[in-house]
Amino acid sequence: MEQQTTQVLLIEDNPGDADLVRLRLVESKSPVNVNCVTRLSEGLDSLTRVTPSVVLLDLNLPDSHGAETFRRVMEHAPNVPVVVLSGQDDEALAIKAVHQGVQDYLIKGNISSKHLERSIRYAVERQALLRALEMTQKQQLDFKNQFLSHVSHELRTPLTCIHQYVTLLLDGLAGAVAPDQADHLKTVLKSVNQLHAMIRDLLEATRAESGKMRIEPRCIALGELIQQTVAMMRPMADEKKVGLEIAVDQRLPLVHADPDRVLEVLINLVDNGIKFTPSDGAVMVQACVVDADPSSVYISVTDTGRGISPESKALIFERLYQDADAVDNNRSGLGLGLFICREIVRLHEGRIWVSSEPGQGSTFTFTLPAYSLAKLLAPVVTNNDRLRTSFVLVRVELTPLLVPPRGNWKQTWQQCLEILRRCIYLDKDLVLPAMGTSGAAETFFVVASTDMPRSGIMTARIREQLERVPDLKAKCSLTIMAAPIELPSNISGQTFSSQSLEQQVEALASHVTGMITSSMERKQLRPEKPIQDSN
């Protein structure tokens, strides 16, 4: 069989060393093609265009030195085997290189042709095996996730049926139920609910693991979500005689987060708090801003329960982790709750951690980004370090014809939101996050860096695209309005244009916030002065 030519990318700035390597390769008599470059930037550029069989890499180049050199090559071309050719006999550096995925570390002065040829051959083989192994692991993971997702979906249907019939029996709709029969049915219902929760966790964890978990951030008041969580968990706390309290900072800013997902995190943490706290203990949900980090909101759930050992603390957010003594008869759950919480918080670019001592209770804390309109607006309302000149606020309102809305209303408004995002110029317009938790009517605002005449083209396009959504007209009425955003002529006594760019963006953001608030309030009172209709 014909031997394949080995394509070598040699990154070496010393012409003498490069010639020597070429000579060794020729002496080895295996078919080889060498492309030699002298700078790391040229090597990276070449890797972008062609994939060689192997990279032979000198570490000290005119534009990069030492470990940084192989780190950048590996980052650029993670699938290509790299063999370091170094003048330095540095064992620590060699080990570091191998730990980072370099296949071999050869000392220039000691290389024979046979040695070099073998090192390249093994490097190529090992890299191919590694890739095959990774591929198999990925396929296995995909298969497992698909299987779990499929099974979980299938299990949900019969469970829903059991739930409906047990509820029907309990409500006496199929005839009178004796008190002890009602007790039995309640036990069945409790188990069905537990199974439901486990299946939901399995589905969520599978989604998170395969990167399919999505969030739809809105501009929300956390206090309301915390109240909602506590109201939902109160019966469980009362049944166990565990106190459940709230302490929310009055000056809490709005947050930029997905309310359904945040509710999931809060419920999981409070549920654990109650589960792991004995009767007469307490669980407290707090939310505050910390001076050192004003762009985040800190939310914590503290319990007076059994606490967590240092060993468990290190593992607690891992998938399927459960403390050995947590797995007793009173416990339900699969060890997925905290894993799901961590993934949700990560998607919000927040952090989650626990502080706890055995026997001293635990505090789980997570952060969410505070809502900053200025931060969201900055990339689109500025150009070349200057504020753009004209802006328009577009308001798109979807009001369901029936309350509560017919069909899957969330899916409908999400579809409309996607369309809105496709109708704007991403570099100079912004669809603002929806306000509040998803209610019946949905109002979306767009800040467009344009003037009124041109905004008409945008609003016409939005209307045309939205009206194409099947069934939209049967489900809701659509109102689209636009108004110019008049910038204030001065801020805190100084002319607007003499302010720094940051201050100008802040002023614009606060002006837009004012317009949105008064536009929403006017709507609630009467539409006497609507923002000018685009039609």
Ligand code: ADP
């Ligand atoms: P599960 O659904 O099984 O509760 P979680 O991921 O929510 O799984 O929790 C994992 C483990 O973390 C639990 O089994 C328990 O050992 C520990 N844990 C979680 N919350 C607390 C808490 N508030 N106090 C003590 N241990 C806790």
